Amino acid sequence: MQTLNIPPAPRYSLTRARIPGALLEPPVRDWPVDWEGSVLVDLVVDDGRVAELRPAGTGASDLAGVDLDGRMVWPTFVDMHAHLDKGQVIPRVRPDGTLHGGYAITIGDRERWVVEEMRVRMEFGLQCAYAHGVSAIRTHLDSVTLALAERSFGLFADLRREWADRVDLQAVAIMPINAYLSPLGRELTELAARHDGVLGGVTDTLALVNDAYEQLDEALDALFALAHEFRLDVDLHVDQSSNLAAFTLPNIARAKLRANFEGRVVCGHCVNLSLQPDEVVDTTLALARAADLSFASMPAGMMYLMDRAPGRTPRWRGVTAAKEIMAAGLPLAVGGDNCRDAWFPYGDHDMLDTLKQAVRVFQTDDPMKGALEMATRTPADIIRRPDLGRIGVGLPAKLVIFSARSVNSLFCRDQADRIVINRGDRVLDALPRHEDLAKALGM
Ligand SMILES: [Zn+2]
Numbered sequence: 200m201q202t203l204n205i206p207p208a209p210r211y212s213l214t215r216a217r218i219p220g221a222l223l224e225p226p227v228r229d230w231p232v233d234w235e236g237s238v239l240v241d242l243v244v245d246d247g248r249v250a251e252l253r254p255a256g257t258g259a260s261d262l263a264g265v266d267l268d269g270r271m272v273w274p275t276f277v278d279m280h281a282h283l284d285k286g287q288v289i290p291r292v293r294p295d296g297t298l299h300g301g302y303a304i305t306i307g308d309r310e311r312w313v314v315e316e317m318r319v320r321m322e323f324g325l326q327c328a329y330a331h332g333v334s335a336i337r338t339h340l341d342s343v344t345l346a347l348a349e350r351s352f353g354l355f356a357d358l359r360r361e362w363a364d365r366v367d368l369q370a371v372a373i374m375p376i377n378a379y380l381s382p383l384g385r386e387l388t389e390l391a392a393r394h395d396g397v398l399g400g401v402t403d404t405l406a407l408v409n410d411a412y413e414q415l416d417e418a419l420d421a422l423f424a425l426a427h428e429f430r431l432d433v434d435l436h437v438d439q440s441s442n443l444a445a446f447t448l449p450n451i452a453r454a455k456l457r458a459n460f461e462g463r464v465v466c467g468h469c470v471n472l473s474l475q476p477d478e479v480v481d482t483t484l485a486l487a488r489a490a491d492l493s494f495a496s497m498p499a500g501m502m503y504l505m506d507r508a509p510g511r512t513p514r515w516r517g518v519t520a521a522k523e524i525m526a527a528g529l530p531l532a533v534g535g536d537n538c539r540d541a542w543f544p545y546g547d548h549d550m551l552d553t554l555k556q557a558v559r560v561f562q563t564d565d566p567m568k569g570a571l572e573m574a575t576r577t578p579a580d581i582i583r584r585p586d587l588g589r590i591g592v593g594l595p596a597k598l599v600i601f602s603a604r605s606v607n608s609l610f611c612r613d614q615a616d617r618i619v620i621n622r623g624d625r626v627l628d629a630l631p632r633h634e635d636l637a638k639a640l641g642m
Contacts, residue, residue, distance in 0.1 A: 203265060203267075203600070203618060204265060205265060205618065205620065205625040206263045206264060206265070207624075208244070208246070208247065208622075208623040208624050209244075209245060209246045209247070209623060210243070210244065210245045210246070210250075210262065210263075211243070211244055211262060211263050211264050211265070211623075212241060212242065212243050212244070212260050212262040212263070212264030212265075213241070213242050213243075213244065213264060213265055213267055213272065213598075213600075214241040214255060214260075214264055214265070214266050214267065215239055215240075215241065215255045215256075215266055215267050215268055215269055216239070216240050216241070216242060216255075216267045216270065216271075216272040216600075217233070217237045217238070217239055217240075217267075217269050217270060217271050217272065217604060217605075218237060218238055218240055218271070218272050218273070218590055219235070219236060219237045219238075219271075219273070219571050219606060220232055220236045220237060220238050221236065221568075221569075221571050221572055221576070222273060222274055222571060222572070222575055222576060222588075222589055222590060223238065223240075223252070223589065223590055223591060224589040224590065224591025224594060225591065230254045231254065233605075235567065235605060235606045235607065236567070237271070237605070237606065238254065239254065239255040239269060240252055240253060240254060240255055241253055241254075241255050241256070241257070241258055241260070242272075242590070243260070243262060244596040244620075244623045245623075246623070247595060247596055247622035247623040247624075248593060248594065248595055248596055248622075248623070249590060249591060249592055249593070249594055249595075249596050250592065251592065252590070252591065252592050267600065268604075269604045270600055270601060270602060270603070270604055271600075271601040271603050271604065271605070271606070271608075271609055272590070272598055272599070272600050272601075273332075273575065273590075273598070273599045273601070274575050274576075274587065274588050274589050274590050274597060274598065274599075275332045275333060275334035275335075275587070275588075275597040275598065275599055275619065275621075276331070276332055276333045276334070276550035276551065276554075276574050276575060276588075276599070277333070277334070277335045277336075277532075277550070277574065277575060277578040277579045277582065277584065277587055277588050278328065278333050278335070278336045278337070278534055278535045278548065278550050278553075278574075278578070279335075279336075279337045279465075279495055279532050279534050279578035279581055279582050280337060280339070280434075280467055280495045280497055280532075280534025280535065280536055281324070281336050281337065281338045281339070281534065281535050281536065281538070281548070282338060282339050282341075282536065282537050282538070282540065283320075283321045283324045283325070283336070283338040283340075284312070284317060284320075284321065284338065284339075284340050284341055284351050284355075285305055285308070285341065285537070285540045285541070286320055286321075286323075286324050286537065286538040286539055286540050286546075287320040287323050287324060287538065287539050287540070287636060287640075288308055288320065288539065288540050288541070288640075288642075289539045289540070289544050290637075290642060291308070291311075291640065291642045292304055292305075292308050292540065292541045293544075294540070294541050294542060294543070294544050296503070296504065296507050297504065297507060298439055298440075298504050298542065300541070301504075301537075301540075301541040301542035302541075304541035305341070305540070305541045305542075308541065309341070309347065312347070312350070312351075314350060314353070314354050316640065317350075317351070317354055318354055318357075318358070319636070319639050319640060320636075320640070321354065321355075321358055322358070323631050323636050324538060324548055325358065325362055325365075325366055325548075326628065326630070326631040327538075327547050327548040327549070327630060327631060328366055328548035328549075328550075329362075329365050329366050329619075329621075329626065329628060330619065330626065330628050330629060330630045330631075331547065331548060331549040331550065331551065331617075331619075331630075332550075332551070332599035332617060332619040332626075333366065333548060333549075333550050334365070334366055334367065334587060334597045334621070335366065335367040335368075335369075335578075335579065335582065335584055335587055336366055336367075336368055336369070336548075337368075337369040337370075337371060337397070337434070337578075337582050338355070338368065338369070338370055338371070339370075339371045339372075339373040339399055339434075339436075340352060340355060340370050340371065340372060340373065341373060341374070342372040342373055342374045342378075342387050342390075342399075343374045343375075343378075344383075345383060345386050345387070345390070348372055348387055348390055349390060351370075352370060352372075352390055352391075352393075352394050352396070355368065355370050355394065356394055359394075364621070364622070365621060367584065367587075369395070369396065369397060369582055370391070370394055370396045370397070371391075371396060371397040371398070371399035371434045372387045372388075372390065372391045372396060372397075372398060372399055373399040373400060373401065373436065374387070374399075374400060374401070375400065375401050375404050376400035376401060376402045376404070376415065376418045376419065376422065376435075377414060377418050378400065378418075379400065379418045379419075379421035379422045379425065380414070380417060380418050380421055384421055384422070384425060385425060388425040388426070388428075388429050388431065389429070391429075391431060392429040392430075392431060396431065397431055397432045397433065397434045398422060398425065398426050398431050398432070398433050398434070399433070399434050399435060399436065400418075400422065400435055400436070401435070401436040401439075402415065402419075402435055402436065402437050402438070402447040402450070402451065403436075403437065403438045403439060403440050403442075403445045403447055412450065415447060415450055416450055416453075416454060419450060419451060419454035420454055420457065420458065422454075423454055423455060423457075423458035423460045424458065426460065426462055427458065427460055427461075427462070430462065431462060432462045432463040432464070432465075432583070433460075433462060433463070433464045433465070434464075434465045434467065434495075435451065435464070435465070435466055435467060436467050436468060437451065437466040437467060437468055437469050438468060438469050438470060438471045438472065439468045439470060439501070439504075439505075440470070440471055441470070441471055441474060441505060441506060441515065441517075442471065443471055443474060443475060445471065446471055446472075446475065448466060448469055448472060448483055448487065449483055449486055451464070451466060451490075451492070452483075452486040452487050452489070452490035452492055453486070453490070455490045455491075455492070456489065456490050463493060463581060463583070464490070464491075464492050464493065465492070465493045465494070465495050465532075465581055466487075466492055466493070466494055466495070467494075467495040467496075467497065467534070468495075468496070468497060468501065468519065469494060469496075469519045469520075470501055470505060470517055470518060470519050472519050472520045472523075473516075473518065473519055473520040473521075474515070475520075480520055480523050481523075484520075484523060484524065484527040484529065485527075487524075487527070487529055488527055488528065488529060492529065493529065493530040493531075493532070493581045494519065494524050494529060494530065494531045494532070495531070495532045495533070495534050495578070495581070496518055496519045496521060496531060496532075496533050496534070496557065496561075497533065497534045497535070497536035497537075497553075498517075498518050498533060498553070498556050498557045498560050498561070499535070499536065499543065499545070499546060499552075499553060499556050500536040500537050500542055500543040501517040501518050501536075502516060502517050502518065502556075502560060503517075503542075503543050503545075504517065504542060504543070505517025516560055518560055518561065521557075521561035521563060522561060522562070522563060525563065525569050530577050530580065530581060531569075531573060531577065532573055532574070532577045532578035532581055533550075533553050533554060533557040533573045533574055533578075534553070534578070535548055535549075535550060535553050547630075550574045551574070551609075551614060551617075553574060554570075554571075554573060554574040555610050557570075557573055557574075558570050558573075558610065567606065571606070572588070575587075575588035575589065576588040576589050595622055596620055596622060596623045597620065597621055597622065598619075598620040599617050599618070599619055599620070600617065600618040600620065601614050601617050602614065602616055602617075
């Protein structure tokens with residue numbers, strides 16, 4: 200596969216590429232599809248963009264090119280939920296497998312988070328993502344104090360500039376939601392706005408403390424007022440708990456409606472939704488539709504953390520009500536989330552791996568409708584990048600070529616030999632090595 204000879208840019212053809220119809224822009228109309236809904240196409244790349252796209256064999260071309268012989272070609276992936284600032288700290292940090300342990304261990308580790316140290320780890324994460332074919336990442340940045348947030352956003356701005364041609368970056372300020380009830384809320388909003396960022400927060404922590412729902416609603420109102428004033432989108436960590444009482448999703452929907460907030464609002468995790476009685480799921484999703492909410496699920500981390508008890512195998516899968524969210528017509532993306540940190544000791548910023556895990560744990564493979572978009576088109580739309588996560592004429596030629604010739608093969612066999620194309624150019628960067636990282640960090 201690595202011997203596949205991609206011609207040098209600017210102009211070449213890829214013939215007999217197999218692309219899932221759902222990942223074409225516009226979605227496939229009357230072209231012949233195979234049993235999985237994929238289309239065999241010829242495409243022309245010119246000056247970093249897809250210049251032509253037609254059913255295979257229908258266009259005569261003597262352009263230099265590669266015959267892909269039915270190999271799958273996907274748009275590059277979008278990871279709309281990552282935590283680049285705290286990743287890659289194994290073995291310096293040893294997770295205890297619980298959500299609350301993760302908080303406590305991270306607070307201790309933050310003492311080491313000086314700019315040079317964070318840069319090594321964040322760059323490592325970006326190198327992994329880029330080599331795996333991820334071309335946009337929205338990362339949350341811990342913002343529990345203004346000093347920490349300013350340091351992280353400053354470094355983020357440098358990395359965003361340095362990586363602009365390879366991985367597009369967005370940042371979300373994350374802290375307990377009640378920060379919006381203090382002057383820190385406005386300070387963080389101003390900081391996020393200066394970096395074209397997004398407002399975040401963790402809602403269920405407040406709900407769990409003394410059942411403080413009144414304060415939760417007040418904090419949400421303050422958040423939406425600030426987000427409206429600064430014209431920012433909102434991306435929250437919601438209900439990462441099996442506790443049915445710590446259920447803040449309806450509060451978020453009502454607060455958005457109360458505020459007539461017109462920006463995008465993403466609710467990440469929402470895992471206890473899948474434990475609620477059916478009628479609560481139905482009414483909550485009707486409310487979410489009225490409020491035009493979007494959802495993000497991070498299956499790998501949640502399967503690891505939820506329903507964990509010493510000596511006992513988990514009985515619950517720990518993920519959100521994915522099928523019900525999709526059936527309600529609400530956008531559902533998947534994200535990579537924590538990577539080699541105090542919450543989740545594994546991961547490699549490979550969104551194909553995340554997607555494969557999601558499809559299996561959600562059981563959204565029969566039919567596959569809507570599932571393939573969870574790591575491509577859907578997150579791209581949520582983060583306002585309609586040029587990413589799909590393949591269409593005029594869009595950037597950001598592609599991943601797999602040796603697999605069907606979605607089934609793609610999901611069965613490791614795709615370590617994938618070829619990533621960035622704006623028409625083959626990416627030759629190798630995955631960075633864990634042992635080099637450990638040496639650089641003195642671990
Ligand atoms: Zn997260």
